[in-house]
Amino acid sequence: MTDRSVDESEKRKAGFEPKIVAITCNFCTYAGADLAGTSRIQYPTNVRIIRVMCSGRVDPTFVLRALGEGADGVLVAGCHPGDCHFLAGNEKAARRYAIISRMLRQIGLERERVRLEWISASEGEKFAKVIRSMVQDLKRVGPNPYNNGSATGERKTSFQ
């Protein structure tokens, strides 16, 4: 590791605000996020929420596309095991998450970038806590090294 690469890495991290794509299930986590809002619980504005009907709907390619288009982290959140509206959708999500996180580590992305959480509709506080901790983790690991324009040092994302 050269001094120059350390400097560049530090420069990239300074003032860095991660962009997180949260793919949330309609019945639990999305309602939890809604509760966090209506309860006026403060959490960072780094998250962009995408609502799906079930966490089982989340295909590994969704996560890859988000990372490929410049997101620094992806949160997949659904109902607690056993509470799925579609009975076993979240179990499928958990199985896929295990595979995708292993594959992403193999291609060199840090494990902090993709996260799976169970957040119910009554856990607004937990939703805020997860977002806060994810933002903290991503600030520590730095920007997505494979971001568009990383080769030129320029930062371009589709998630503005």
Next chain:
Amino acid sequence: MKRKLQKERAPDLANETAESFKLKMIGLSGAFKSERVRWLIGKENEIKTNCKMSDEAFKELLSKTVKEEAERSIIISELMNRKEGTIGEISSKTRMSPKLILKHMIALLKSGYVAFVGQKEGEYLFTAQEPP
């Protein structure tokens, strides 16, 4: 220890070109779209029970399948970009060995994803096509 290893690896990632990442992402996306990988993920429990396969053995099988499908997706995407190409041209672009590309080409030819279109400097020219 794990954390330390990750930190040591980070600067290398920053230096890696966007092009190389693009290839890896194309490969992984293609792999997760492929029927083989999707079938394996979906049938995980049945395979483990019926074939008496351990967790580790299943992970190994899945990793091998994802790797193969990712490499094939990269080859197809490269052929689609340049319309037609020889094994040597694809090898120089994708950094895969010609031997490995030939192995995948045979599988892709059999399944109809690529076809011969002629010869160029003594090498066969391939093109990507819609499977039948």
